[in-house]
Amino acid sequence: MDYLSSNKILIVDLETGQISEDDLDDELVGRKIGGVGITSSLYQTHKDKEPIVLGTGLLTGTMFPASALGVVSAKSPRTGNLAHAPFTLKAGMELKYTGFDYVVILGRSPKPVFLWLHDGVADIQDASDLWGADVWATTDSIRRAMGDDLIQTLAIGPAGESGSDLAQVCINYWASGDCWGFGKLFGEKNLKAVALRGMGLLEISEPEDFVDQCFDVFDKIKGGAFAGRRGIEDILSEMGEKDASEWLAPFIHRHSACYNTPYSTNTFVYLNEDSKTLTEPVEPEPGFLINDPCALLAFKRAGFSAQNACRVLKACSKYGIDPAAVAELCEKSGQKDTEKIEQSFSDLKGPVAIPDGGKFSSWSPAQPLFSDFGVSDRSAYLAWWTRRQAVAYLFGIHPIFVNMSPELSEELMIEMFNKGTGLELSQESLDTVIDDVCS
Amino acid sequence: MxxxxxxxxxxxxxxxxxxxxxxxxxxxxxxxxxxxxxxxxxxxxxxxxxxxxxxxxxxxxxxxxxxxxxxxxxxxxxxxxxxxxxxxxxxxxxxxxxxxxxxxxxxxxxxxxxxxxxxxxxxxxxxxxxxxxxxxxxxxxxxxxxxxxxxxxxxxxxxxxxxxxxxxxxxxxxxIKIANLSKTRPEIKRLASKATTAYGCDYVYHAVREDVLLRLTGRSPFTGVSTFLAPLYGGPSMITDNTSEVLAYYAGFTDKTQFLVNESLAQKxxxxxxxxxxxxxxxxxxxxxxxxxxxxxxxxxxxxxxxxxxxxMKKDRENREISEDEIILEGAAKDKLVRDIKREISNARIVSVGLEAVPIQWSIGCKIYEPEKIRVFLEAIWKRIDNLERLRRIRLQNKADEQLVDCACKVKRILRELKARIDDCLETQDIASDLFDSLRRLTMGFLQIYFNSFRCNI
Amino acid sequence: MRIDVDALKCIGCMACEMACGYHRDDAFALLSSCIVVYRAREKKDYFGVVIKEEESLTIARPEGLEIKRIGVAEEPDPAGQKKEADASAKPMLLREPCDLCNGMKYGPMCVKICPVDAISLVEEGE
CATH class of the missing domain: 3.40.50 (Rossmann fold)
Known part of the structure; x- marks a missing residue:
C-alpha cells in the first residue's frame, strides 16, 4: 500500500520476543478498507494466540477533519466477543506516524514489558520497574526514560495488572474509549504499555485534490451545527443535561481537541489551582482532562458535585479503570464519598451494563449531537449510531465528532479514500464491510 | 517491501x-x-x-x-x-x-x-x-x-x-592577510557571540552572515559565470599578494544578508x-x-x-586495494546492523526533536552550540539509512559495526541524560561537550560505512 | 504581513501544524512545519503555538503573544549579563521559516484550516 500508509503490519509475539513485519497489501485494503475492517481480519487470522490488534484508518493522521482515531480490537473480557475501543487525543495520529499501520500483539510475556514503537522500529522493553505504578506514573516514567514529552502511551494501571474486568487501557494520563476491559488483557499479557512516537510521512495519491476537498469540507463544517459550542459540557447539554455548563463552569480551565478535530471534545478542569490561571501553573498536577462525556454524565446524574465527579474521574484514570462503569456502580450503591470510592477500586466488580451497539464503544454518545442527521425517531438512534460508528472506525474518524457532523458523509469518505489511495472503493463495497464489522 | x-x-x-x-x-x-x-x-x-x-x-x-x-x-x-x-x-x-x-x-x-x-x-x-x-x-x-x-x-x-x-x-x-581583523572590538548589532573572536591581541570580526554576492574573476578553472551567491558564516575576507590567484571577490549583499556590524563597516x-x-x-x-x-x-x-x-586533484596516485582489515556484510548480518543503527538513531532523534526549541546553548571551545545542531548530525545519518538498507552489501572496517552501534547507544544515553537534566534545571555543559564529540564520531563512522558501501555495490 | 495567533482560542488540534507540513513536504508529515503546537506540558493543560519566521520566533502562550527577534541581544538582565534572544541563535534550525504559504492557492494554510479562527493574517506591526 503506497499511499496514506506505511505499508507495514507489525506482529509481536510477547512470549518468544519475536517481531516480524508483513506488507499491507492493496488487496486487503480493497477488501476490508482499514481500521476495524483490517483489525478484525487480523484478529481472526491470529485468534488462537489471544491477539490484541492496534490499528488506524487510512484517513487517520491526515488533513481530513477529525482524522484522530486509533483502535484497539480484541476479545472483550466483559462480553467474550471481539470488540473495538477507540483511542483519540493525539495517540491515533501518533500510531499512524510510527511507521506501522497495524500492530498485532500475541502471547504473554514472561515478565512485565512495554512495547516501544518508533520510526518503523518495534522494541520490547523491560517494564519490571513500572509494574505496580499507576497510569500517570507509568506515562511519566516512559517519557522521562525515553527523553521525550510527546510520546503517547496506551497504558494500564493497577486495575489491569490485577485482572479487573473493568480495567481500561488509558491514553497518556486520561481515559479512553475502552469500555471492554482491554486493560485486563494488557495485564494478562504482562504488557504495561504501548508507547508511540513517530516522525514518518504519508504520501497521497492525488494530493491537490485531496487537500482541496479537505478545505472544502472544513469550510462547510465551520459554519455547521455546532458553531459556537465547545467542550464536554456542551455535549452533556446536548445529551439533555441543560445545566451542565453551569455545573462544571467553576472548574473549567480550557477546552482542547483531539488531533485535527474541529470540535473540542475535551475539557480540562483545574481541581487544585485557580481555573482562571493562564500562566503555567507551579502545581505539577493541577487537574484533569475530561474526555469521556458519558462517564461525566453518569456521575452528574448520580448526584455528584462537579468537583467530586472530576476527582473520581481523575482517580479512575490513575488506577486505569473504566470511569463509566465506576459511575454505574456508584449509582447502584449510592456511594458518593470520593475517598471511599477510590479505596474500593481494587474490589470493584460488576455487573455493569454491557454497552449497546455490539462491537463499538459506548464512550461515544448513542445519539446525534447538535444536528439531527435526519434521524428524528429515538428508536432509530441505535441503528443509525452503529452504522455511523462503523464508518468512523473504518476510516479513522473521531467517533464522537462523527455524530456531530453530517458533512462527513459516507459518500465523502469514499471519495477521500479514493483520492488518497488511488484505489477504487464503491458504496456497495463499503456496505459489505460495514455489515461484516457490525455482525 | x-x-x-x-x-x-x-x-x-x-x-x-x-x-x-x-x-x-x-x-x-x-x-x-x-x-x-x-x-x-x-x-x-x-x-x-x-x-x-x-x-x-x-x-x-x-x-x-x-x-x-x-x-x-x-x-x-x-x-x-x-x-x-x-x-x-x-x-x-x-x-x-x-x-x-x-x-x-x-x-x-x-x-x-x-x-x-x-x-x-x-x-x-x-x-x-x-x-x-x-x-x-x-x-x-x-x-x-x-x-x-x-x-x-x-x-x-x-x-x-x-x-x-x-x-x-x-x-x-x-x-594572504585577513581583512576582517581589528585592533579594537567593533560595535556589534546582533549575534554578539558569533560576531567576534579574540585573535591574539586583535579581534577577528564577522561583518555579515548569510548570503553574499560574489563576482568571479574568470581565472581558470572558474570560468563561464560572472556572479553567484554563497553564504558567509564567519569565513575570512582576504587580502592577497601576487603569490595567489584571486578567483572571486565579495561583490555585494542581498536581502538575506544579516549585518552584524553597521553597514558601512561591512561594506569596507x-x-x-x-x-x-x-x-x-x-x-x-x-x-x-x-x-x-x-x-x-x-x-x-x-x-x-x-x-x-x-x-x-593530485595528478598521480596509485589505486588503493581493499585493506585486509575490511569486511563485507550481507544478508541477515547486514540487515541486523542497519536495524541496530536505525533503532538507536531513531531513539536519539526523538529526543533531539523535542529539544529543538529549548532555550539553552553551550559554549564549547570558542564556538556556541545550540540544541538544534544535534539534529543536524542525526538527520545526516537518518536520511541515508534507507539507502544503506537498500544496498546488497555493506563494506566496513573490522569491528566498525560494533563501534558504530556502541557510539549510537552512547549518543542516545547522553541525550536522554541531557533532557532529564534540562527538565530538572541542572547543569548540562559537561555532557554537552561529550555529546557533540560523540555525535561527530558517530556521524563520521556511519558516513564512512555509507560511502565505502556504495563503492562495493557498483 | 505575518501570522498572528490567539493562544486562548487555540484548541491544540494541530491542524495548522499538519497543513504547514503538507506545504513543506507535499505529503502529510509534521517534522518540517514552521508552526508547531507546543504541548509538552500535558498534565498542566499548558499549551500554545510557536511559529518560526525569517527573523523572529512568535511564541503564542495562553497569557499572551511574544515575538522574539532571532539573534538580537536582549537588554542586560539584572545580573548584568547579556543574553541572546531566547538564548538560541538558530531556533528550530532545520525548519524553514514561515513564507505565508507563498505560491499556494489557499493563502496561509494554517489560517485557512484553523477551526476556531485562532490564527489570522495581520499587517506587520499589528
Missing part, C-alpha cells in the same frame, strides 16, 4: 524539490550540475574513460587528459563544527563516493598520503590547529607539496593563512576584498573560500567546488 517514508525535509539543504517557499531556489540549469557531476563519477566508477570538457564532462573546462575518480579526505576532527556535513551532502549528490573521513590522529598518522584531495570546512580554527599540531601541519604541507589539493572554506580557509598565534603559526602556508570589510583564492605550493594547490561554497543551498558554488576538485 516498500521502504519506510520519512520527511523529505530532514535537512534544510534538501530544497530543490520545492518551488513554493519563496526562498531562492536553484533553477533547473543549476540543479543539473549535480546530475552532470554524478554522471561523470558514475561513468568513472563503472570503468568508463572520459576527458575534461568532453561528452559527460562538458561541465568542466577542456584539458587533454583523462579524468579519474578523486579520493577525497574530509576533515572531521577536533574543532570542526557541523558544516563538514555540507561537503558530505555535495559529495553524495554528485556521487563522489571515494571519501575518507579523517580526524587529527589519522592525519598525523599519514592518512593524507593516500588522498588526492583534502577538504576542510568550518569550526574553531585554533582548536583545529591545536588538534593537528606540528605533526599534522607537516603532513598537510607535505601532502600539498607532493601535488595534493587542499579545498577549504571558513575555518579551513583561515588555517593556512599567515599567523603568529600559537598553534596557527605551524600552518603559515600562504601569504568585504566589498572588493577577496572571497576565494588559489595558491600553489610545491606541486599542489590550496583553494581557500571565505564563504561556504559547499553549502547545499548554493548549486553554483557547489559546482565550483567540484570543478576545483577535478581540475587540481
Amino acid at each position: 516498500c521502504a519506510a517514508k520519512w520527511s523529505k525535509r530532514g535537512f534544510r539543504g534538501d530544497r530543490e524539490h520545492s518551488s513554493r517557499t519563496g526562498i531562492a531556489r536553484p533553477n533547473n540549469v543549476e540543479t543539473n550540475f549535480y546530475h552532470a557531476y554524478a554522471s561523470i563519477n558514475q561513468k568513472l566508477a563503472q570503468g568508463g574513460k572520459i576527458r575534461y570538457g568532453e561528452d559527460e564532462a562538458s561541465v568542466l573546462p577542456r584539458a587533454p587528459r583523462p579524468l579519474r575518480i578523486p579520493r577525497i579526505g574530509l576533515y572531521t576532527g577536533s574543532g570542526t563544527s557541523h558544516s563538514w556535513l555540507w561537503f558530505v551532502e555535495l559529495f553524495d549528490r554528485m556521487l563522489f563516493h571515494d571519501i575518507v573521513f579523517l580526524n587529527e590522529d589519522m592525519v598525523k598518522d599519514g592518512a593524507l598520503k593516500n588522498l588526492d584531495v583534502f577538504a576542510m570546512s568550518g569550526g574553531d580554527t585554533i582548536r583545529i590547529a591545536e588538534g593537528l599540531d606540528t605533526k599534522g601541519a607537516a603532513e598537510l604541507e607535505a601532502f600539498i607539496r607532493k601535488g595534493g589539493l587542499y579545498v577549504a572554506s571558513c575555518a579551513g580557509a583561515y588555517l593556512p593563512l599567515k599567523s603568529s598565534k600559537q598553534y596557527l603559526d605551524r600552518f603559515n602556508f600562504v601569504d 570589510t568585504l566589498i572588493g576584498r577577496v572571497a576565494a583564492a588559489k595558491t600553489g605550493m610545491g606541486d599542489g594547490n590550496l583553494y581557500l573560500f571565505g564563504p561556504h561554497f559547499e553549502h547545499p543551498h548554493f548549486p553554483m558554488a557547489n559546482h565550483l567546488v567540484a570543478t576545483a576538485i577535478f581540475w587540481d
